[in-house]
Amino acid sequence: MTNTLLRNCHALVPDARGVPTIARNQDIVVRGNRIVALRPTGQPPEPDLDVLEAHQMLAMPGLINTHAHVPMVLFRGLAEDVPIERWFNDFIWPLESNLTEEAVYWGMQLGLIEMIEGGVTTVADHYFFMDQVARAVEEVGTRAHLGWAVFGSRGLKALEETAAFAERWKGGAGGRITTCMAPHAPYTCDDGFLRASVEHAKRLGIGIHIHAAEEMNQTRASLERRGMTPIQVLDDTGVLSVPVIIAHGCGLLPEDTERLSRYRDHVGIAHAPKTYLKLAMGLTPIPALRRARIPVGLATDGAVSNNTLDVFESLRLMALMQKHDASDPEVLPLSEALDIATRGSAAVLGMGDRLGQLAPGYLADIILVDTSGAHWQPPHNLAAGLLYSARASDVQTVMVDGRVLMRDRRLLTIDKARVLAEVARHMERLAQRVPNARIQTYKP
Amino acid sequence: MTNTLLRNCHALVPDARGVPTIARNQDIVVRGNRIVALRPTGQPPEPDLDVLEAHQMLAMPGLINTHAHVPMVLFRGLAEDVPIERWFNDFIWPLESNLTEEAVYWGMQLGLIEMIEGGVTTVADHYFFMDQVARAVEEVGTRAHLGWAVFGSRGLKALEETAAFAERWKGGAGGRITTCMAPHAPYTCDDGFLRASVEHAKRLGIGIHIHAAEEMNQTRASLERRGMTPIQVLDDTGVLSVPVIIAHGCGLLPEDTERLSRYRDHVGIAHAPKTYLKLAMGLTPIPALRRARIPVGLATDGAVSNNTLDVFESLRLMALMQKHDASDPEVLPLSEALDIATRGSAAVLGMGDRLGQLAPGYLADIILVDTSGAHWQPPHNLAAGLLYSARASDVQTVMVDGRVLMRDRRLLTIDKARVLAEVARHMERLAQRVPNARIQTYKP
Numbered sequence: 001m002t003n004t005l006l007r008n009c010h011a012l013v014p015d016a017r018g019v020p021t022i023a024r025n026q027d028i029v030v031r032g033n034r035i036v037a038l039r040p041t042g043q044p045p046e047p048d049l050d051v052l053e054a055h056q057m058l059a060m061p062g063l064i065n066t067h068a069h070v071p072m073v074l075f076r077g078l079a080e081d082v083p084i085e086r087w088f089n090d091f092i093w094p095l096e097s098n099l100t101e102e103a104v105y106w107g108m109q110l111g112l113i114e115m116i117e118g119g120v121t122t123v124a125d126h127y128f129f130m131d132q133v134a135r136a137v138e139e140v141g142t143r144a145h146l147g148w149a150v151f152g153s154r155g156l157k158a159l160e161e162t163a164a165f166a167e168r169w170k171g172g173a174g175g176r177i178t179t180c181m182a183p184h185a186p187y188t189c190d191d192g193f194l195r196a197s198v199e200h201a202k203r204l205g206i207g208i209h210i211h212a213a214e215e216m217n218q219t220r221a222s223l224e225r226r227g228m229t230p231i232q233v234l235d236d237t238g239v240l241s242v243p244v245i246i247a248h249g250c251g252l253l254p255e256d257t258e259r260l261s262r263y264r265d266h267v268g269i270a271h272a273p274k275t276y277l278k279l280a281m282g283l284t285p286i287p288a289l290r291r292a293r294i295p296v297g298l299a300t301d302g303a304v305s306n307n308t309l310d311v312f313e314s315l316r317l318m319a320l321m322q323k324h325d326a327s328d329p330e331v332l333p334l335s336e337a338l339d340i341a342t343r344g345s346a347a348v349l350g351m352g353d354r355l356g357q358l359a360p361g362y363l364a365d366i367i368l369v370d371t372s373g374a375h376w377q378p379p380h381n382l383a384a385g386l387l388y389s390a391r392a393s394d395v396q397t398v399m400v401d402g403r404v405l406m407r408d409r410r411l412l413t414i415d416k417a418r419v420l421a422e423v424a425r426h427m428e429r430l431a432q433r434v435p436n437a438r439i440q441t442y443k444p
Numbered sequence: 445m446t447n448t449l450l451r452n453c454h455a456l457v458p459d460a461r462g463v464p465t466i467a468r469n470q471d472i473v474v475r476g477n478r479i480v481a482l483r484p485t486g487q488p489p490e491p492d493l494d495v496l497e498a499h500q501m502l503a504m505p506g507l508i509n510t511h512a513h514v515p516m517v518l519f520r521g522l523a524e525d526v527p528i529e530r531w532f533n534d535f536i537w538p539l540e541s542n543l544t545e546e547a548v549y550w551g552m553q554l555g556l557i558e559m560i561e562g563g564v565t566t567v568a569d570h571y572f573f574m575d576q577v578a579r580a581v582e583e584v585g586t587r588a589h590l591g592w593a594v595f596g597s598r599g600l601k602a603l604e605e606t607a608a609f610a611e612r613w614k615g616g617a618g619g620r621i622t623t624c625m626a627p628h629a630p631y632t633c634d635d636g637f638l639r640a641s642v643e644h645a646k647r648l649g650i651g652i653h654i655h656a657a658e659e660m661n662q663t664r665a666s667l668e669r670r671g672m673t674p675i676q677v678l679d680d681t682g683v684l685s686v687p688v689i690i691a692h693g694c695g696l697l698p699e700d701t702e703r704l705s706r707y708r709d710h711v712g713i714a715h716a717p718k719t720y721l722k723l724a725m726g727l728t729p730i731p732a733l734r735r736a737r738i739p740v741g742l743a744t745d746g747a748v749s750n751n752t753l754d755v756f757e758s759l760r761l762m763a764l765m766q767k768h769d770a771s772d773p774e775v776l777p778l779s780e781a782l783d784i785a786t787r788g789s790a791a792v793l794g795m796g797d798r799l800g801q802l803a804p805g806y807l808a809d810i811i812l813v814d815t816s817g818a819h820w821q822p823p824h825n826l827a828a829g830l831l832y833s834a835r836a837s838d839v840q841t842v843m844v845d846g847r848v849l850m851r852d853r854r855l856l857t858i859d860k861a862r863v864l865a866e867v868a869r870h871m872e873r874l875a876q877r878v879p880n881a882r883i884q885t886y887k888p
Contacts, residue, residue, distance in 0.1 A: 077825030081777040114818040277764035307832040320721035333525040374558040381521030393837035
């Protein structure tokens with residue numbers, strides 16, 4: 001394990017009140033997989049430290065993608081300009097019947113390349129063939145919170161197999177992998193299936209990652225069918241009694257927010273705005289969630305709706321959209337948006353005590369963002385730059401768990417050319433659609 | 445003048461019905477400042493052609509920014525999270541009292557770097573000290589449509605001076621510069637001033653670039669004060685009788701669209717969605733404008749609201765926002781969004797006969813976009829890639845008027861290090877605000 005000094009960066013850190021602020025000209029000392037010190041630059045580095053020059057770089061916690069289906073990058077661009085029902089029934093679920101273990105492995109590698117290149121160091125992934133996903137994460141060196149997605153129609157035996165995955169990989173990859181149960185959604189899993197998911201989670205000491213109240217039509221359908229909102233269903237079935245990541249909450253009613261606030265120490269909302277805009281799903285009510293002190297984090301969702309895995313874009317869209325929808329440009333100011341992108345996302349994963357801050361004792365997941373580009377100049381306001389000017393391509397260097405995975409945009413732990421070639425090899429077969437072969441039907 | 449063959453690119457071209465489509469594996473032949481042929485690759489290049497390899501590149505018309513205040517990059521990040529009245533009165537107009545000829549020159553150079561690096565080859569710029577702007581454009585080699593912004597409070601003498609600029613630079617830089625009159629807006633210019641602007645425009649055979657109906661509050665204020673919408677004022681004062689670029693039209697009423705449709709052969713709307721979201725101004729009613737066949741083009745506005753000059757971002761936000769606001773994911777499909785970004789923007793500038801298409805006879809303003817990045821893979825759908833995955837940093841090579849200005853991301857006509865240093869030198873002075881020194885007061 002190397003020890004590293006990131007020299008002379010500007011660091012995004014919470015001030016005494018917890019508000020994200022820029023500390024200029026800092027050195028960050030990393031020992032093993034932890035940050036041990038932040039201090040003004042100038043002091044000679046201890047002799048056992050590898051020095052990584054970070055002049056004109058902005059250091060921030062590695063970005064956390066709180067809800068994704070990473071291997072869906074395999075289907076990027078195959079479902080454009082369609083409503084959500086068709087998106088599921090005519091495109092996604094037919095396409096996903098083409099998946100194989102091997103394709104998922106290479107899709108995950110491709111997604112990891114895109115995420116590392118864009119400064120994403122942790123992802124909460126919710127997909128299929130998750131042993132392959134975990135294997136890719138283990139090899140590449142990022143952090144991940146993994147759940148094997150499952151529909152109620154697959155039955156309790158399938159649910160057990162996903163629990164076995166969660167048990168197998170819990171604490172895997174030297175602690176970089178955590179796991180959870182991942183029943184798909186209340187509209188695809190009946191109450192018994194959800195209760196059984198909770199039982200598995202409790203038995204394994206893990207949480208649940210689930211879609212719920214994705215958009216208002218789902219909430220309305222749930223109210224009509226059974227007189228309960230999807231969030232009430234989660235409460236009623238015990239899901240909210242364990243740690244939960246809820247995607248996407250665009251269909252939250254005020255009473256749902258009230259209900260969620262009772263569980264806010266272990267329940268959070270993953271917000272993936274680009275998907276919501278593209279599929280016209282409405283928006284997560286972020287100001288209400290924040291007022292209720294329910295954790296909100298950033299996400300990309302899968303690349304067939306997003307169409308990228310760019311968390312900087314999610315951050316920007318979140319802030320812009322909240323201003324637009326509230327007709328109030330003072331909503332979600334810089335400091336609050338950056339707080340959501342860092343501490344907020346860490347809290348959604350239940351890792352707020354070890355991720356999402358550059359502070360002694362925190363895990364050394366750090367990215368260096370180059371601020372020298374023309375689109376950042378002149379640097380009157382680096383926080384505004386991060387929110388409104390930064391591009392994924394500005395990320396220069398990525399460290400996870402104390403290990404450098406990308407340096408000066410060179411990937412150190414992944415063979416990009418090979419991955420692109422393997423993905424290309426699967427591309428044509430994966431693009432075939434056989435509508436009757438869909439893996440599930442959307443009917444909320 | 446060199447002649448160039450862009451070899452083996454995928455080209456974004458209108459199909460027989462005018463719908464943007466991808467023609468794969470094309471060679472583009474450029475002679476002088478014109479495109480002379482597009483043809484399937486394979487034919488040996490004529491001996492007088494310089495061959496520029498474009499394998500795995502997507503060629504498209506250079507992006508057109510139909511409304512900007514480019515030198516405002518100097519103030520980037522200085523006015524965040526504020527409503528439009530404070531944005532003008534407490535920030536922008538005080539800050540702009542710090543401008544000098546020299547600062548504008550370097551600000552324009554900085555903005556040109558950002559635009560070239562992001563594939564923008566033409567800008568309709570609306571600002572001050574425009575001789576400096578024109579000088580920078582002349583030196584750097586891009587195309588520009590320039591108007592010297594002026595408030596009615598400055599008087600008719602000042603208007604005359606802006607007309608003298610328009611006359612001086614009309615057809616300048618070997619035809620790359622066109623000019624226009626640029627009275628600021630109906631709410632800052634009285635009717636006599638607007639009529640005088642029209643007279644100058646007619647005398648010089650040019651058009652007008654003006655802000656109008658920027659947001660609904662302006663329209664309401666105009667109706668209350670004088671019983672006319674801002675668009676009616678433009679009609680009443682003769683502005684709509686000459687070629688006009690209108691920014692931003694978020695306050696257009698249905699009767700305004702009806703009125704504008706009568707002038708659609710020479711009137712267009714510049715759409716700068718990031719500004720609208722950040723300042724919560726509402727949105728331009730694009731579907732209604734398109735139904736009325738009024739040209740709509742993409743814009744960034746200035747970098748104090750945007751905060752970049754990234755037209756790819758404008759394109760993406762336009763499509764996403766129209767879907768969101770209409771609650772309909774089928775609104776503004778790929779083909780229509782790409783049509784706006786190319787032929788639409790050219791039409792807004794009144795240059796639809798020579799810009800906005802890769803076709804024989806059109807001006808050789810061409811960009812090559814690298815599609816090999818992980819965020820484009822696998823390449824199932826290049827059109828979707830352009831709209832939803834492309835980043836400004838994917839632009840590899842930029843040609844304007846037949847001349848290569850950037851090749852493999854190396855700028856050939858501008859000294860980037862010098863520009864950044866000069867901008868940095870002005871930075872502190874420009875950031876000072878003396879509220880009483882503001883150049884104008886916002887009171888629509």
